[in-house]
Amino acid sequence: MQMTETHRAALHDLLRWRRDVRHFRPDPLPEAMVETLQAAMEMAPSVGNARPWRVIRVTDDTLRAGVRASFAACNAQAAEGYEGEARQAYLALKLAGLDAAPLQLAVFTETAPEQGRGLGRRTMPETLEQSTAMAIHALWLTARAHDVGLGMVSILDPAEISRLFDAPETWRFSAYLCLGRAEFDDDTPLLHRSGWQENRETDWQTR
Secondary structure (H helix, E strand, O other), X not given: OOOOHHHHHHHHHHHHHOOEOOOEOOOOOOHHHHXXXXXXXXXXXXXXXXXXXXXXXXXXXXXXXXHHHHHHHHHHHXXXXXXXXXXXXXXHOOOOOOOOOOEEEEEEEEOOOOOOOOOOOOOOOOHHHHHHHHHHHHHHHHHHHOOOEEEEEOOOOHHHHHHHOOOOOOEEEEEEEEEEOEOOOXXXXXXXXXXXXXXXXXXXXXX
16 A cells, blocks of 8 residues: 555654543443454554463453552652652642543563464564554554543552453563543643653664
């Protein structure tokens, strides 16, 4: 398929306006939309075609409560790393949409998949987790294209989450994702809006 300027412009817009949402409306996403998001992950590239991402759709109230408890504990511990105004600024940030997001996904990486037969990962096994990250990114951009917000919750204890979901020993926790319609329309990144951190350009080195 020949890419056109329209395709390139649309991709640029998706990358630029990809939203990291923390404020969600609680109304559920239609199942057809959930299937669209799932299909987007299936189109992601993966090392050796291993397709190592393992996704759990979290609907159980006890499991969701466990994730919230892990976040609360880890967030309190993280706050201890700041002092004074920086600590107050940290505590003022809304860093998770766990209370309202209607669709929540626990994503793991299978570190010993049979698929792919080891191709491309013997010297760099971390490419399995990189493949999962690319699947998440495909999901993220697709969500944005359909005006669905996504927020990744990183303030969690991976070992605790693995125990909570009774994950197999070969699964490594990769991400916890909250998805849903945004409570309000604002494409300014949270950390920019709050004054926490602006973007810094990364120079490409030439050697």
